[in-house]
Structure formats: structure tokens, C-alpha cells
Amino acid sequence: xxxxxxxxxxxxxxxxxxxxxxxxxxxxxxxxxxxxxxxxxxxxxxxxxxxxxxxxxxxxxxxxxxxxxxxxxxxxxxxxxxxxxxxxxxxxxxxxxxxxxxxxxxxxxxxxxxxxxxxxxxxxxxxxxxxxxxxxxxxxxxxxxxxxxxxxxxxxxxxxxxxxxxxxxxxxxxxxxxxxxxxxxxxxxxxxxxxxxxxxxxxxxxxxxxxxxxxxxxxxxxxxxxxxxxxxxxxxxx
Amino acid sequence: xxxxxxxxxxxxxxxxxxxxxxxxxxxxxxxxxxxxxxxxxxxxxxxxxxxxxxxxxxxxxxxxxxxxxxxxxxxxxxxxxxxxxxxxxxxxxxxxxxxxxxxxxxxxxxxxxxxxxxxxxxxxxxxxxxxxxxxxxxxxxxxxxxxxxxxxxxxxxxxxxxxxxxxxxxxxxxxxxxxxxxxxxxxx
Amino acid sequence: xxxxxxxxxxxxxxxxxxxxxxxxxxxxxxxxxxxxxxxxxxxxxxxxxxxxxxxxxxxxxxxxxxxxxxxxxxxxxxxxxxxxxxxxxxxxxxxxxxxxxxxxxxxxxxxxxxxxxxxxxxxxxxxxxxxxxxxxxxxxxxxxxxxxxxxxxxxxxxxxxxxxxxxxxxxxxxxxxxxxxxxxxxxx
Numbered sequence: 239x240x241x242x243x244x245x246x247x248x249x250x251x252x253x254x255x256x257x258x259x260x261x262x263x264x265x266x267x268x269x270x271x272x273x274x275x276x277x278x279x280x281x282x283x284x285x286x287x288x289x290x291x292x293x294x295x296x297x298x299x300x301x302x303x304x305x306x307x308x309x310x311x312x313x314x315x316x317x318x319x320x321x322x323x324x325x326x327x328x329x330x331x332x333x334x335x336x337x338x339x340x341x342x343x344x345x346x347x348x349x350x351x352x353x354x355x356x357x358x359x360x361x362x363x364x365x366x367x368x369x370x371x372x373x374x375x376x377x378x379x380x381x382x383x384x385x386x387x388x389x390x391x392x393x394x395x396x397x398x399x400x401x402x403x404x405x406x407x408x409x410x411x412x413x414x415x416x417x418x419x420x421x422x423x424x425x426x427x428x429x430x431x432x433x434x435x436x437x438x439x440x441x442x443x444x445x446x447x448x449x450x451x452x453x454x455x456x457x458x459x460x461x462x463x464x465x466x467x468x469x470x471x472x473x474x475x476x
Numbered sequence: 477x478x479x480x481x482x483x484x485x486x487x488x489x490x491x492x493x494x495x496x497x498x499x500x501x502x503x504x505x506x507x508x509x510x511x512x513x514x515x516x517x518x519x520x521x522x523x524x525x526x527x528x529x530x531x532x533x534x535x536x537x538x539x540x541x542x543x544x545x546x547x548x549x550x551x552x553x554x555x556x557x558x559x560x561x562x563x564x565x566x567x568x569x570x571x572x573x574x575x576x577x578x579x580x581x582x583x584x585x586x587x588x589x590x591x592x593x594x595x596x597x598x599x600x601x602x603x604x605x606x607x608x609x610x611x612x613x614x615x616x617x618x619x620x621x622x623x624x625x626x627x628x629x630x631x632x633x634x635x636x637x638x639x640x641x642x643x644x645x646x647x648x649x650x651x652x653x654x655x656x657x658x659x660x661x662x663x664x
Numbered sequence: 665x666x667x668x669x670x671x672x673x674x675x676x677x678x679x680x681x682x683x684x685x686x687x688x689x690x691x692x693x694x695x696x697x698x699x700x701x702x703x704x705x706x707x708x709x710x711x712x713x714x715x716x717x718x719x720x721x722x723x724x725x726x727x728x729x730x731x732x733x734x735x736x737x738x739x740x741x742x743x744x745x746x747x748x749x750x751x752x753x754x755x756x757x758x759x760x761x762x763x764x765x766x767x768x769x770x771x772x773x774x775x776x777x778x779x780x781x782x783x784x785x786x787x788x789x790x791x792x793x794x795x796x797x798x799x800x801x802x803x804x805x806x807x808x809x810x811x812x813x814x815x816x817x818x819x820x821x822x823x824x825x826x827x828x829x830x831x832x833x834x835x836x837x838x839x840x841x842x843x844x845x846x847x848x849x850x851x852x
Contacts, residue, residue: 482715483715483717483735484717484735484738486716486717486718487717487718487731487732487735487738487739488738488739488742488743490717490718490731491731491735491743492743493740493743504742522714526710526714527670527671528671528673528674529672529675529678530674530678531672532677543675543678543679544675544843547671547672547675547679550672550675551676551679554676554679554692555679555680578734583799620694628797630795630797631797631798632797632798636797636798636803
């Protein structure tokens, strides 16, 4: 059955990157970027290319990658957009610094995770005694921790079904892209806030963000923000 | 050969989750059953000479490492004193008392559908629950959790136990890619 | 006394399915912790001299009988024992918890930029992490590693892991974390 084969292929893809930070770090390595002088726009574009591919594969995990995309797009906007010199001198980290410290922070723990993995593999050859017949333990004993207590409480006092609820991406990127273009053709320009005002879900916001990035890459729109935290404007390029 | 095969047989028995047949060991180590049995005898002689507290016992058609009987009481008493662990049944009863306290044994047993005398007794002994009075109508003891209960589970007070809403949210753990509404509680 | 206490300590360790603290043994056998440790050393010397396939290992804050590593493959193949590996995401989360504990889900997710509910749930189920309370301000659960975590990774205690400061320092040497050259070893 071809569908099954497809599924397998997706799983391999998911395992390649356990999360958006690993993907981002992989891209930094692959492109040999200098962590202290990151080409923010380029890196974000690279990232977007990957998640677009993932979205096409309809990977379930794409949600986290989309949330990260929103963060990255915000950083990219701050990095690229012309900004009026700010009168107050309190130094805020630049988009470049923020992105770098995000990656460094993650990398610290990822390096440790790698060490742990090595130890775990070594540990696999260390065995303890196999059975303890002399203890005559009939009942399973557990460490009295809050998690075990919560599980017991849930057993008696919660009617919620145990199976996980799956929520899938239902907003189509290319559809959203066309919608934005139509909207801008009438008005020539719009505030970003306008474009996301119709619906309040995070997913809608993220897909809109990505659609705008795509349009800007295709040179169909231009993004402009006057200063940090001021409204982002979207102009149609004709 | 003989020098290597002895610790190997010991290793197989040491790590076995159940009695192992001599024949299986022989096949795996490419030797005969009688040699395996002979080495097991040698190991037992070693253990006796060296004053080890265990031996290899022939049981259920196979061989297994066993503690010598004379250490049985010492060891069982040691592990009985081990209060760091609770049975699932004990946790269940603690959960019911924590949520419904003060509560009678009857109510506990109605919820659990199992008799609870022994466990209630143990929990009282461990100081995790206490008797706080008697129920008006039936004159039955009312049980409640103690300070030690809070300490054991790392709680400041009972209000830190999950609310009904929290319990329900927890059941959806794998669906939280997108929160249903943007509420501040997301990601706590 | 010395003659009796040695097999007794051995018996306690032999029958314990988890690491036992020297202090607990000392209290139970009414002796000192240092004597217990010394006898454990003697037992290990005995085992080495007699060519035993196991030894007493210091692990997860206690002592436990372990098979020597050299018999690992032999034993694994005989019993067809398989150990489950953890995903990279689970390892990332364990690394964060190990260093920053006690820590909330929010902090973990800020570093990973990925929802972590499902993995946290699995790690709780595996007994590698535990909930140790709630954070004061936000009322969010605080996570910490368990003894089983130490055991799974063959650690005596948490001090064997690099501290927060050591990790900081590691990160400062950008060369170490971000070698200029692409190297094939990255993540296999």
C-alpha cells in the first residue's frame, strides 16, 4: 500500500529533527554561518524553505515549527526593516544577538543530551541481577511521587477519555497567500494587524506570517516597521 | 576454556529473569549439559568456601541464583522497612482521601470497589493519613491526609492538587500543539 | 562481628532490586557508614580475586550488584534483552531538566521552542523524571530527575554532569560548539 510507505518516509523526516531549534542549529552548521554574525534574513529563509517542505508532507509536528516561524519572522522583520533612530539609549539586543543567544542556549543542552545518549548506550551493556525471588514482591511498588498520585486521582475522579486529541493544520498556505494578495490589490497597503484580525487562532496568525514572508520573497509585497513594537505595514509592489 | 566458561555461566545465571535450564546454557556456550552441571557444582563449592551469602539452586527444571535461607529474615525485614515505596493500591486510597477528605472507609471502598482495611492500617502507621473524627450518622472513622502526606508528595497545601480542569487538560497532553483559545494558562 | 557483617551486607545488596545507600545499611546493621563502605571495598576485592563475573557498583547515590561490562554482550544475546532508546527530543528535555531542576515546562519549552507535553508525560511514565512541587508565582509543576535517571545513564550522582557554569563556559568557546568546518560526525 503506497500510503503506508509514505507514512514511513514521514517518520524518518520527523526523526531527523526533533524540533525547530535542532533544525535551526542544523542550518547554521550546514551553511557554516558565524554564530556571532548571523545573516538573519538568509537563515530565516532557509528555515522557511524547510518547513514549507514539511508542510507539503503534512507532517503532524509542523505546529511547533510554525510557532517558531512566527518568532523568526518577527526577528527577520526587525533585522531588515528600516528603523528610525530611537531616542532612548537603553540598549536592546538586536535581532541578530537574540537569534544567536537562542541558538547558543539550546546548543548547550543539546550537547549535554548528546553526552547522555553516549552514556545510555554504554549503560546498555551493564546488567543488574535479573530476578529477586527471595523478596516475594507480589504487588508493584512505586516511589510515592506526585505523578503517581495524580494518576490515581485521575483514575477515580476524571471522566476525560485517555486518548489524545489531535488537532491538525487546516489553514492552507497557498489559499491564504491568494487571499492576502486580493486584499492588498484593493487597498494597496495594510497593517499586519488588519490581516490577522479575522480569526484569533495562533495557527491563522502563523500561516499569515509565513504567507507574507513568501510574498515578500517573491517581491510581491514590501514589509516596513518604523521601530521596535510599532505596527508592521505591508505594501503591495506593482 | 574451563577458566572462561565458569564466569560466563555465572553471568548468565546472575542476569536471568527466571530459572535457566542447563541444556540451554550448554547449547549457547557450545558445550555439554554435563559440563554445565559440573561447573555449577564448582561455583557452588566456590561460594561455600568463600562464605558468599547466596548459592545456585536447582529449581523448576532449571538453575537460579538464590539468597541462602539464613539471610531471609534479615533481608525481608530490611526491605519491609523500606518506606520509600508504596503499592498502587495505597496510592489509590491516598488519592481518594486527598480529594474527598474527611471520608469514611465505606466511601473509599465504594469508590475503589475493593476492601481497604490492610492498606488504611499501613497508611496510618506510615503517618500519611490520620483519623480526624467520627461520622455523625454511622459513627464510622473519618480519614484525612497529614502534613507528612504533603511533604512526601512535595505539596505546600492541598490546593496544589490538580483541579478537575487541570486533570482534563492533562489528558489532552499530546494535542497541545495549538491551544484552543489563547489563554494565559497555556504552557502554565 | 566482622565475619558476620560481610555476608550480611552482601545479602542486602544481593537482594536489592535498586541501589541501596551505605547509610541505610549502616543504620540497619547498627554500624558506621565508613565501615559499610570499607566492607563493600573488601567484597569487591574478593570478587576480583575469585574471578566473579559481577561487582558492587556505586551508582545513583547508592550501591548495587552489577554484572561486569565485559559480559554484557554475552548476556544480552542469551536473554534476548532489548533496551529501549530514548528519542533525541526526550534526551534534550532530560538534559535541560538535569541542569536546571527544579524547572517548569515553560522554561523547557522556551529553550526547545517545541511543545513538550507528550515527552514529559512519557518521561514521567518511564520514571526518569518526577514532579517535585509547584512553582510559587505561576503555580506550574516543577520537574526534576529521579534515581532511575541516574541509573539509566550510569551516574553516581548529579555532580557528574556539567554544571550550569560549565555549560556556559563551553558555549563561550564558540569553536567547540560551532566548529567552522562541517563535520560528518554531527548527530551520526
